Amino acid sequence: MPDLNQFNRRAARCLLGFSILGLAICGPAYAAETIKIGSVLSVTGPASFLGDPEEKTLKLYVDKINAVGGVAGKKIELVVYDDGGDANKARTFATRLVEDDKVSAMVGGSTTGTTMAMIPVFEEAKVPFISLAGAIEVVDPVRQYVFKTPHTDKMACEKIFENLKLRTFTKIAMISGTDGFGTSMRAQCLKVAGNYGIQVVADETYGxxxxDMTAQLTKIKNTAGIQAVVNPGFGQGPAIVTRNYAQLGMSATPLYESHGVASKSFIELAGSAADGVRLPAAALLVGDKLPDTDPQKKIVVDYKQTYEASAKQPVSTFGGHAYDGLFILVDAMKRANSADSGKVRDEIEKTKGFVGTGGIVTMSPTDHLGLDLSAFRMLEIKGGDWTLIQPGS
Amino acid sequence: MTALLNNRYAIVAALAVVIAILPFTFPSSYYLRVASLVWVSAFASIGLNVLMGKAGQVSLGHAAFFGIGAYSTAIGPAHLGLPSWASLVIGACVSGLLAYLVGRPILRLKGHYLAIATLGFGVLVALVITTESRWTGGPDGMPVAKLTVFGWRIGTAYAWYWLSGAFLLLGAWIALNLDDTPTGRALLALHDSEVAARVVGIDVAGLKLRAFVIAAVYASIAGSLLAMMNGFVNPDLAGFQHSVELVTMVVLGGLGSIVGSIVGAAVLVVLPQALTVFQEYENLMLGFIIIVAMVFMRDGIVPMASKLIASAR
Known part of the structure; x- marks a missing residue:
């Protein structure tokens, strides 16, 4: 029976091939005397500007924590996977962290897309997951095991509208990006505008x-009665909006950007057109300008110096989110005096008065973010640098 | 070996044995997840192989059909109250119909016009999925209801492993059997010489169109399976990068070889997982391995391997 013989040989070959592949994906075995913290970040790909500082921050501070003895007498072992911004890959790595690496908890998820794809894995496995993604849907509705550290887009809208209300502006225009960030923030802004007595009279978008956003801005310029313009956007789009805005001579109308542009590269891209632009941002950006009485001052200045000395690049708020996530988790593990996922989850939820780079965090069973509007500072760009606006202006 | 690769009973039997035995070698259910991903990707690339390997046409927007399948199982239960399996069938029908409408005018032309048309079609579908956020959840995607069959909720990694494995077996069996049908024989004739095929009275355009529709339906079903397995969809699934990935699976494994599609999918799914130990050099290694494979195995892994074995005898 030559056929059957050949078939057997073939089957054996197939099996051999598959087991080699299987072996290849087996990681090395680790000692059990460590606490494993997992992380899936977008270190490469289009969202690397988020994942890269996050990864550097996590590695830097895990080493620091281990140098002084670790947590609850055990060293931390950090397992980082790079999803390249791909939600499907992120989901596979999440399964790997839970099933194969058996991590106690996870700090990661650079984008809302990857976070949302990973949530079911951690919810089912009952492993705490502190996300670094922006959108409010990560923690609304509240899920048992899911937390997050970055401010939400809804808070950014509220912070902007609070400032608009203070300046007695009621009629505004919005020009939003159509990417994930812009779409989500636009929807949140439209939802809460009414609470501040604000009317959105023009609503434009850009890809x-x-x-070039001159066409949309011209339309806004020609709409009567607009007192301010809000730009929910991310990446280079807002810089172009800001430049076009100045070119069209619209600078007399105040322009508000989102927390999504809170990095030095925005000022560089927008140039002198950025002068006078306001935006809500975390204290981290203006650490050295905070008054000494500010409770966050010490933390943000420390983090900025440590990060910049180690990474040799300017600090960003995204790395700060990872810092907050890691220390909320480590504090919870210390209080629980254990790495048991269930106990750690309960302790994360009891986080109270934690001072981080993003604000002061007090969580509860109904609030897995724990930040209020005071976490945002209203900044104005002046002479190519961030400045805190005077209270009441 | 070459003869054996043409024996469809042997191929399907070997595949069934591999699928049945593999889980016993897995130390954790993470491996089940990776294997399930291989089965689903293989299912999609088998369909694409019918188009590329047999009809000689390239689709550069194939992820669009994958995305349509995925989003149909997301939108069906969430917005229209349809059961998941019915949404899968509807998604496959929609994909097939769209492929027919796109392919019908284009495949009458000679040359690789389908590649350009599908490239545009793929971008369009991804754009619609990203912007129609009321239905699709926008750029951040949306959750997908779990699949329930006869009151049995399919949620565990094991259940998905067996289900995706069963689909792959069925998909491979149908694709292999295609060779013995009039369509399959006509496709073979077309593959050897388009002019000769036309001379003996084969409707070349119609045949290519049929292959395109088959490929679209395969991709759509694979998309539906992945969406239900993940419990979440986002527009990346329909993106250009995913289209390229599918084409790479087919070419790497071997054009025209059904086993090759499975091997190609396995390599492209497993390799990034295995290479994570290299951290930042991961993508570099992945690219290097694929280039080396394409330089030294121009016909693809499986046809090359069978040639080697044949010449060794």
Missing amino acids: PRDT
């Missing part, structure tokens, strides 16, 4: 890769 994330558009190179």
Whole structure:
């Protein structure tokens, strides 16, 4: 029976091939005397500007924590996987962290897309997951095991509208990006505008890769009665909006950007057109300008110096989110005096008065973010640098 | 070996044995997840192989059909109250119909016009999925209801492993059997010489169109399976990068070889997982391995391997 013989040989070959592949994906075995913390970040790909500082921050501070003896007498072992911004990959790595690496908890998820794809894995496995993604849907509705550290887009809208109300502006225009960030923030802003007595009289959008927004801005310019313009956007789009805004001579009308542009590269891209632009941002950006009485001052200045000395690049708020996530988790593990996922989850939820780079965090069973509007500072760009606006202006 | 690769009973039997035995070698259910991903990707690339390997046409927007399948199982239960399996069938029908409408005018032309048309079609579908956020959840995606069959909720990694494995077996069996049908024989004739096929009275355009529709339906079903397995969809599934990935699976494994599609999918799914130990050099290694494979195995892994074995005898 030559056929059957050949078939057997073939089957054996197939099996051999598959077991080699199987062996290849077996990681090395680790000693049990460590606490494993997992992380799936977008270190490469289009969202690397988020994942890269996050990874550097986590590695830097895990080493620091281990140097002084670790947590609850055990060293931390950090397992980081790079999802390249791909939600499907993130989901596979999440399964790997839970099933194969058996992590106690996870700090990661650079984007809302990857976070949302990973949530079911951690919810089912009952492993705490502190996300670093922006959108409010990560913690609303509240899920038992899911927390997050970055401010939400809804808070950014509220912070902007609070400032608008203070300046007695009621009629505004919005020009939003159509990427994930812009879409989500636009929807949140439209939802809460009424609470501040604000009317959105013009509502324009632009694509994330558009190179000119003059048409949309001209339409806004020609709409009567607009007192301020809000730009929910991310990446280079808002810089182009800001430049076009100045070119069209609209600078007399105040322009508000989102927390999504809170990095030095925005000022560089927008140039002198950025002067006078306001935006809500975390204290981290203006650490050295905070008054000494500010409770966050010490933390943000420390983090900025440590990060910049180690990474040799300017600090960003995204790395700060990872810092907050790691220390909320480590504090919870210390209080629980254990790495048991269930106990750690309960302790994370009891986080109270934690001072981080993003604000002062007090969580509860109904609030897995724990930040209020005071976490945002209203900044104004002046002479190519961030400045805190005077209270009441 | 070459003869054996043409024996469809042997191929399907070997595949069934591999699928049945593999779980016993897995130390954790993470491996089940990776294997399930291989089965689903293989299912999609088998369909694409019918188009590329047999009809000689390239689709550069195939992820669009994958995305349509995925989003149909997301939108069906969430917005229309349909059961998941019915949404899968509807998604496959929609994909097939769209492929028919796109392919019908284009495949009458000679040359690789389908590649350009599908490239545009793929971008369009991804754009619609990203912007129609009321239905699709926008750029951040939306959750997908779990699949329930006869009151049995399919949620565990094991259940998905067996289900995706069963689909792959069925998909491979149908694709292999295609060779013995009039369509399959006509496709073979077309593959050897388009002119000769036309001379003996084969409707070349119609045949290519049929292959395109088959490929679209395969991709759509694979998309539906992945969406239900993940419990979440986002527009990346329909993106250009995913289209390229599918084409790479087919070419790497071997054009026209059904086993090759499975091997190609396995390599492209497993390799990034295995290479994570290299951290930042991961993508570099992945690219290097694929280039080396394509330089030294121009026909693809499986046809090359069977040639080697044949010449060794």
